[in-house]
Amino acid sequence: MFNLSEIVAQIPINVYVLVGCLVAGWLMKKFLPTDNKFIPLAMVILGAIVYLLLEGFSVENIIIGAFTGAASTGLHQVFKQYIEGKDLASTNGDGSKAEDFEADPIEERSDK
Template sequence: MDFTILTEHFELVVVVGCLVSGYILKHWIKDVDNKYIPTSLAVLGAILNAVVSGLTVETIIYGALMGLASTGMHQAFTRFIENTQE
């Protein structure tokens, strides 16, 4: 599978917006369980990308992928900073 197609639909604004929203959900809103954060960010990424790039099925799917990617980026950064391994 060729992953270069993902770079054509990458929107930095959406990823950064999801990163910031995920941080706020995790650290400031204590009622949200951690297992719901990736789903919330996928939905938020889909909505943000639809607003930025236009409302199509393709932009919604890529937005959800960017929301999930922001979750993975946060986890990788946290593990790098804390120097922990599972």
């Protein structure tokens, strides 16, 4: 059988880099006049740089750091949705209700 704790233990994410990127992204959002669409890219770059400084230079460390920075962006979105009380399963990702839209709109055809 699969042991989830062993699988999670093999994921090479540095918690300090994750939390640092999460805080840096929040600070950018609150205090810098930056367009929000650039924050995830900045977190990927910051995560890669910080992880390189902690673990040393290698291509693998660049990739791990970049994924850690991206994970901080996703973690921020999960916290944000949770705090705002939005049910992620019942929304379309933009805050609108899922039932407001048809899953597969079919145009009515007239066979006359």
